Amino acid sequence: MGGRRIAMHIVIVDTSRVVLKIVSGLLEPRGHTVHVFTDSAEALDYVTNTPSVRVLITSLEVRPISGLELCWSARLLAEANRPLYVITMSSARNARNLAEALDSGADDFIEKPPGGEELHARLRAADRLTTMQSELIRLAETDPLTGLLNRRAFLQRSREAGDRAGNHGRMSAILVDIDHFKRINDEYGHDVGDAAIQAVARELAPEGIVGRLGGEEFGIVLPYRPLVEAEAFAGRLRLVMQALRIRGAKTPIRLTCSFGVSEWSEGDTIEGLIKRADIALYEAKSGGRNRVVSAATDLLLARTA
Structure with a gap:
């Protein structure tokens, strides 16, 4: 049989070490990474x-978890925006086992121990489906203009980072806004405006969790980074943006960006972290633009009073 050679990360679960050895012996020579339990x-x-x-x-x-429960739990993982293909094995193949397995979230069913050709064929089907799932997830999470995370995916990834940080972890957020963006659009056209958004996005992409929040505004969450490091990073970005040149019809176009920075605190939420950065960003823009402003307690009290 033709087709490209696939290599996947596969987990096999069985009470028999003999079965585990047989199945992994069919997979490992094909280049698959196999973990058995x-x-x-x-x-x-x-x-x-x-x-x-x-x-x-x-x-x-x-x-101790039954095979049907394991299928169900794995299906919940797959539904949480993760490509995962579930194959059940049973030495007593019958219509009831097949129906229960599929109803519990399995994608496929195979006799135990499986034959090599049948197993490899089913894995080729798994590769096709998980590749398609990955692409659908990517499209659902990506801003089409910049390739960054879209707002929904950015907030989801940031919440996950916040859960990992807990009460005592370190994390910072930076909001970035292109200064006078409407003027760029009005004077040079939307194509140049789009080019400006893309140019800024390319400079933001290498660090942390980065997303386009809408229009000319971007968000960056930096797990494990305290405020002082986030401020320094924002300061470097400000100089990079100031040095950008966007191709225009006649001459290169310059732009600047404003930055609001905030730090994770005990009992915090991502919404609170982003809100404080947004208040600081507002201060940066109202204070003259092309600036970095951090969310300090006195600033927050002034804005929320």
């Missing part, structure tokens, strides 16, 4: 915390 709870924990896993192959007779 006899304990289904350990397997689920590994799959949950390892986004690179594309395929879960599990027997229905595993424990």
Whole structure:
């Protein structure tokens, strides 16, 4: 059979080490990365915390979590914007087992132990489906003009980072806004305006969680970075933006950006972190633009009073 050689990260769960050895022996020579488990709870924990896993192959007779429960849990992971293909194995293949497995979230069903050709064919189907899922997720999360995260995906990734930071972690946020953007659009046209947005986005992309929040406004969340580092980073970005030249019809066009910076605090939320950065950004723009302003307690009190 033809087709490109695929290599995926695969987890196999079965109570029998013999079955695990047989199945992994079919997969590893094909270049797949394989992790095997006899304990289904350990397997689920590994799959949950390892986004690179594309395929879960599990027997229905595993424990302490049953095979059907494992399928259901894996399906919930897949529905949370993650490509994951679930194949169940059973030595007693019958219509009831097949129906229960598929109803519990399995994508496919195979006899145990599987034959090599059948297994590889099913994995080719898994590759096709997870590749399509990955592309759909990418399209759903990406701003089409810049390639950055869109607002929804940016906030989701930032919330996840906030959960990891907890009460005592370090994290900072920066909001960026292109100064006098309406003037750029009005004087030079929307094509030049789009080029300006793309140029700014390229300079923001390498650091942290970066998204386009709408129009000419961008957000950056920097996990594990305190305020002083975020301020320094924003300061460097300000100089980079000031040096940008956007191709115009006659002469290169210059632009500047304003920056608002905030820091994660105990009991914080992403919404609160972004709100404080937004207040600081407003201060930067109202104070003359092309500036970096940090959200300080006295500034917040002044703005929220």
